[in-house]
Amino acid sequence: MSSTIKLWDFSGGIHPAENKERSTSRPIQPAGIPGQLVLPLQQHIGAPAKPTVAIGDAVLKGQKIADVSHGMGVPVHAPTSGVIESIGDYPVPHPSGMADRCIVLKPDGKDEWCERYSISDYRSLERDEALAIIHSAGVSGMGGAGFPTDIKLRPPRDRKVDTLILNGAECEPYITADDMTMRERAHDVVAGLKVMAWILRPERCVIGIEDNKPEAAAALRQATQGTQIELAVIPTKYPSGGEKQLIQILTGMEVPSGGIPADIGVMCQNVGTAVAVAKAIFEGSPLISRVVTVTGEAVRNPGNFEVLLGTPLNYLLDQAGLQQDRVSRLILGGPMMGYTLTTTAVPVIKTTNCIIAAVAAELPAPPPEQACIRCGQCAEVCPMELLPQQLFWHAKATEFEKAEHLNLFDCIECGACSYVCPSSIPLVQYYRYAKGEIRVQRAEQLKADRARERFEARQQRLEREQQEKELRRKERAKAAAEAQANKKAEAERAAANGEAVDERAAKSALVEQALARKRASTEASNAKVAAPAEPALEKPDIEALEKQFAQAQSKLDTMQAMLEDAKAQQADNVDKLERAVTKNHDRVKRAEEALADARKILATQPESQSSD
Amino acid sequence: MAFVQQSSPHARSARPTSKVMLWVILAALPGLLAQTLFFGWGNIINVVWCIAIALASEAAILKLRNKPILFVLKDNTAAVTGLLLGLSLPQFAPWWVSGVAVISAIVIAKQLYGGLGSNPFNPAMVGYALVLISFPVAMTTNWAEPALLWDKAPSFSDTLSVIASAKQTAIDGWTMATPLDEYKHKIATHTADEVLAHPTFGEGFAKGWEWVNAAFLVGGLVLISLNIITWHIPVAFLSALVVMSLAFGSNEDLYAPLSLHLLAGGTMLGAFFIATDPVSAATSHQGKLIYGAGIGVLIYLIRSWGNYPDAVAFSVLLMNFAVPFIDHYTPPRTYGHHKARRGLPGGGRN
Numbered sequence: 001m002s003s004t005i006k007l008w009d010f011s012g013g014i015h016p017a018e019n020k021e022r023s024t025s026r027p028i029q030p031a032g033i034p035g036q037l038v039l040p041l042q043q044h045i046g047a048p049a050k051p052t053v054a055i056g057d058a059v060l061k062g063q064k065i066a067d068v069s070h071g072m073g074v075p076v077h078a079p080t081s082g083v084i085e086s087i088g089d090y091p092v093p094h095p096s097g098m099a100d101r102c103i104v105l106k107p108d109g110k111d112e113w114c115e116r117y118s119i120s121d122y123r124s125l126e127r128d129e130a131l132a133i134i135h136s137a138g139v140s141g142m143g144g145a146g147f148p149t150d151i152k153l154r155p156p157r158d159r160k161v162d163t164l165i166l167n168g169a170e171c172e173p174y175i176t177a178d179d180m181t182m183r184e185r186a187h188d189v190v191a192g193l194k195v196m197a198w199i200l201r202p203e204r205c206v207i208g209i210e211d212n213k214p215e216a217a218a219a220l221r222q223a224t225q226g227t228q229i230e231l232a233v234i235p236t237k238y239p240s241g242g243e244k245q246l247i248q249i250l251t252g253m254e255v256p257s258g259g260i261p262a263d264i265g266v267m268c269q270n271v272g273t274a275v276a277v278a279k280a281i282f283e284g285s286p287l288i289s290r291v292v293t294v295t296g297e298a299v300r301n302p303g304n305f306e307v308l309l310g311t312p313l314n315y316l317l318d319q320a321g322l323q324q325d326r327v328s329r330l331i332l333g334g335p336m337m338g339y340t341l342t343t344t345a346v347p348v349i350k351t352t353n354c355i356i357a358a359v360a361a362e363l364p365a366p367p368p369e370q371a372c373i374r375c376g377q378c379a380e381v382c383p384m385e386l387l388p389q390q391l392f393w394h395a396k397a398t399e400f401e402k403a404e405h406l407n408l409f410d411c412i413e414c415g416a417c418s419y420v421c422p423s424s425i426p427l428v429q430y431y432r433y434a435k436g437e438i439r440v441q442r443a444e445q446l447k448a449d450r451a452r453e454r455f456e457a458r459q460q461r462l463e464r465e466q467q468e469k470e471l472r473r474k475e476r477a478k479a480a481a482e483a484q485a486n487k488k489a490e491a492e493r494a495a496a497n498g499e500a501v502d503e504r505a506a507k508s509a510l511v512e513q514a515l516a517r518k519r520a521s522t523e524a525s526n527a528k529v530a531a532p533a534e535p536a537l538e539k540p541d542i543e544a545l546e547k548q549f550a551q552a553q554s555k556l557d558t559m560q561a562m563l564e565d566a567k568a569q570q571a572d573n574v575d576k577l578e579r580a581v582t583k584n585h586d587r588v589k590r591a592e593e594a595l596a597d598a599r600k601i602l603a604t605q606p607e608s609q610s611s612d
Numbered sequence: 613m614a615f616v617q618q619s620s621p622h623a624r625s626a627r628p629t630s631k632v633m634l635w636v637i638l639a640a641l642p643g644l645l646a647q648t649l650f651f652g653w654g655n656i657i658n659v660v661w662c663i664a665i666a667l668a669s670e671a672a673i674l675k676l677r678n679k680p681i682l683f684v685l686k687d688n689t690a691a692v693t694g695l696l697l698g699l700s701l702p703q704f705a706p707w708w709v710s711g712v713a714v715i716s717a718i719v720i721a722k723q724l725y726g727g728l729g730s731n732p733f734n735p736a737m738v739g740y741a742l743v744l745i746s747f748p749v750a751m752t753t754n755w756a757e758p759a760l761l762w763d764k765a766p767s768f769s770d771t772l773s774v775i776a777s778a779k780q781t782a783i784d785g786w787t788m789a790t791p792l793d794e795y796k797h798k799i800a801t802h803t804a805d806e807v808l809a810h811p812t813f814g815e816g817f818a819k820g821w822e823w824v825n826a827a828f829l830v831g832g833l834v835l836i837s838l839n840i841i842t843w844h845i846p847v848a849f850l851s852a853l854v855v856m857s858l859a860f861g862s863n864e865d866l867y868a869p870l871s872l873h874l875l876a877g878g879t880m881l882g883a884f885f886i887a888t889d890p891v892s893a894a895t896s897h898q899g900k901l902i903y904g905a906g907i908g909v910l911i912y913l914i915r916s917w918g919n920y921p922d923a924v925a926f927s928v929l930l931m932n933f934a935v936p937f938i939d940h941y942t943p944p945r946t947y948g949h950h951k952a953r954r955g956l957p958g959g960g961r962n
Contacts, residue, residue, distance in 0.1 A: 415621030
């Protein structure tokens with residue numbers, strides 16, 4: 001049956017030295033219980049779990065010690081019975097060597113299980129119940145990324161999974177954890193796969209396995225007998241175990257750039273994950289241990305170990321007989337995509353599949369970087385059909401826009417290009433750098449965009465407020481103008497009565513008075529012309545003077561109005577008018593004085609007249 | 613204890629640039645052997661002289677540029693440039709002609725552009741074209757006659773002294789125009805049969821030249837089998853030449869026959885060793901096909917209607933000009949994309 005499965009090829013690829021036989025000579029051995037277990041709260045993609053235990057609490061094997069209440073994530077369980085020693089920051093497996101929140105468990109040596117609920121017939125469950133069991137067992141992808149398995153098994157509603165692929169390719173050199181798992185636990189692998197297939201109901205269920213693992217393939221062939229599960233033995237070529245490449249090999253389809261396999265109706269699950277699912281359902285055991293390959297020339301007894309999560313690497317390396325004086329580099333993961341560690345004080349977590357303790361000659365430091373000769377070997381081996389050398393030029397020149405245009409973000413960092421580069425250019429490092437810079441730029445752009453939005457919103461608000469202010473100011477000005485008009489009228493009246501209400505009113509009163517005097521003086525001078533002739537002879541004509549003053553007053557009003565108009569229209573004759581007004585000011589004053597004198601005379605006249 | 617800290621991948625294949633170039637040199641040896649068998653010692657002397665000058669001028673420039681001299685010289689690329697010029701220059705070319713060619717190749721075409729990997733033009737062909745234009749007589753009259761036609765073959769010291777410009781007396785008896793040159797100039801006034809009656813032509817082939825070309829073809833196939841070059845450029849190059857010859861050159865009384873185009877002149881050396889210089893060639897498979905075909909077409913055009921009997925240098929240089937353009941429009945389709953992203957970011961497509 002397996003021979004009839006149609007296979008496709010993926011572009012590029014390489015055949016690095018496998019170095020797998022070194023760790024497959026012995027069966028999987030239990031690594032035992034170390035003196036201390038350090039359990040990071042985040043061993044998966046998503047939110048870190050929150051501790052549900054306190055320091056000093058005694059816990060049983062399999063007991064939940066940290067949980068995720070909401071958001072993406074899975075709980076963490078005690079790998080053995082013991083006491084919670086501390087909760088704090090400890091070094092975790094990460095390329096940066098950073099520390100993160102961990103629960104430290106001191107095993108009591110009893111290895112006493114908590115109560116477990118196994119399910120013999122999962123088909124009697126609701127699918128959601130099965131997913132809840134998988135979730136609470138803390139199962140996350142064990143192939144590398146650590147995506148919570150229950151969430152992955154719930155693809156978007158509009159995406160039907162037609163093909164479920166179990167990734168047993170394990171194309172990275174050195175690593176044999178999946179190989180040994182398939183050889184020794186084929187039954188569990190298939191059982192877990194069946195549960196996942198029951199949840200997803202795909203039309204096709206395929207196990208992809210490289211042809212360099214004949215024992216594993218034979219074990220699986222036996223375990224899948226009588227099922228509809230297909231076993232596809234694929235040609236060994238790195239990176240056939242890359243999700244996108246394996247999908248291409250088994251289905252001929254490509255995952256759209258930026259999309260997920262479910263977009264084309266495919267889902268990939270890892271061998272170790274399938275075993276964890278099987279244990280969760282059939283044994284009720286949470287994910288508390290995993291198979292880890294310990295290899296490299298610096299260990300005396302390379303092999304695969306069943307390791308409790310949280311086991312410090314130095315304990316595990318000692319189990320394999322680490323020769324401290326020989327190890328030159330320590331790699332977590334494989335030689336193609338793994339990262340170097342600075343310390344052995346980090347724990348094994350759910351995604352730890354391999355640790356390589358290499359001697360200097362085994363994985364030597366690369367020779368100094370030479371100039372790129374554009375030989376194109378990198379493009380020949382790129383499984384994503386990128387142009388690695390152009391990406392390199394652009395990354396080096398920090399022309400990130402051009403690098404993005406050439407699909408930099410489709411790079412899976414498999415390392416095939418760096419592997420073949422005759423100039424030993426660390427190409428992948430350049431791509432990581434470029435990706436990092438672009439991400440920073442994007443984050444900054446986002447920040448800048450938000451800042452700009454905020455600024456624009458503020459500007460709009462300020463403008464609106466300004467307009468409202470302006471509107472209010474205009475209203476106030478209008479009200480003030482009205483008030484002023486009233487005041488003016490009052491002031492005029494006040495001026496007429498010789499009293500100024502306030503400074504402004506006084507000023508306008510002065511002007512009015514001046515205007516009044518203008519005509520008053522004319523008439524007064526006329527009067528004076530007549531008057532001197534008979535001042536002493538006749539008593540002053542009060543009535544005439546009063547009439548003259550009233551006339552001057554009314555003329556003044558007219559003149560005042562003219563001046564106002566002239567001012568309002570910004571007319572040219574304003575200066576002239578104002579000069580005339582000041583000039584006439586004295587005249588009006590004089591007319592007033594004349595009137596006042598006349599009144600005085602009138603008051604004294606009778607006596608003088610009589611005396612005259 | 614301090615562990616080595618390094619970015620992945622940690623494993624590497626062991627074929628550095630120096631080895632790649634060494635393979636190119638080794639693959640060219642059958643051709644050099646054939647040249648020596650059929651045309652005397654000239655090519656070997658040229659090759660040794662050119663490589664020496666190439667290494668010396670590269671070292672001098674590296675010294676001026678404060679670059680590590682041995683580290684760069686060990687990449688063998690300067691040696692390859694010297695080798696290619698030694699293989700393509702006339703057997704009796706005076707020492708100063710080859711010297712000028714090599715120095716301009718290394719100093720101007722390669723190092724002044726920034727050294728290995730930064731040169732837009734094939735250095736060897738820049739040097740060749742420069743001396744071909746500058747010293748046309750020296751570059752056309754110093755080709756060795758096929759050894760079969762020599763009354764008395766020039767000894768190693770004879771050859772050396774001719775090249776060293778010490779002895780020019782006997783040279784006329786040893787040299788003649790290349791078969792392509794001969795054909796091109798005679799066909800205007802003669803029929804094909806008359807031209808081919810000349811002793812330089814054998815059974816429809818150019819004597820000696822066919823074996824030299826065959827040897828370079830073998831070397832080229834070795835390079836392809838070793839994955840040092842891909843088949844795209846040579847195949848496109850030769851196919852274009854064949855197609856052009858079939859389409860335009862069927863009348864042998866006007867144009868050189870296909871056999872001469874393929875097996876006389878620098879065709880195979882050009883197709884497998886010169887046009888495939890990765891630095892100045894197009895990158896993607898599609899781009900390489902266009903690039904190689906362009907060279908093939910240009911060679912035919914220049915040989916048939918141009919002023920020069922052979923045209924590998926000019927054709928390669930002309931297509932070098934087009935490489936950035938070709939590269940922009942021939943990126944491969946990346947996995948997961950419907951089509952290739954051509955052109956420049958944000959710019960026009962197609």
